[in-house]
Amino acid sequence: MSGDDCRQVLGQLQTFLDGECAGDLEVLVQAHLHDCAPCLDRADFERHLRDLVASRCRASAPEGLLERVLARLASVRA
Ligand SMILES: [Zn+2]
Incomplete structure (x- = not known):
């Protein structure tokens, strides 16, 4: 698997998780x-992050959890 494929897929990941990819692209990413x-x-991590943010709208997350997740996300993207 080439690094170029990974970069392209990760670049489309947000759109993919939003379900807004064009059909061809969605098949490619999947x-x-x-x-x-x-x-x-x-992709799993991004999904969990979305779940966490969504659930935080209904009930407050444990103290510091969101900050830890955001810190991890920052380190993954660095
Ligand atoms: Zn990949």
């Missing part, structure tokens, strides 16, 4: 996630 564990991990 196929890549199926074959590429690091990108799948990243």
Whole structure:
């Protein structure tokens, strides 16, 4: 799996998770996630982050949890 594929997929990840990819692109991203564990991990992490943010709107998250997640996200993107 080439690094270029990963960069392209990760660049589209937000759009993919929003369900706003064009059909061809969605198939491409899904196929890549199926074959590429690091990108799948990243996609899972983004999904968990979204769940966390969504649940925080209904009930407050444990103290410091969001900050820890955001810090991890920053380090992943660095
Ligand atoms: Zn990948």
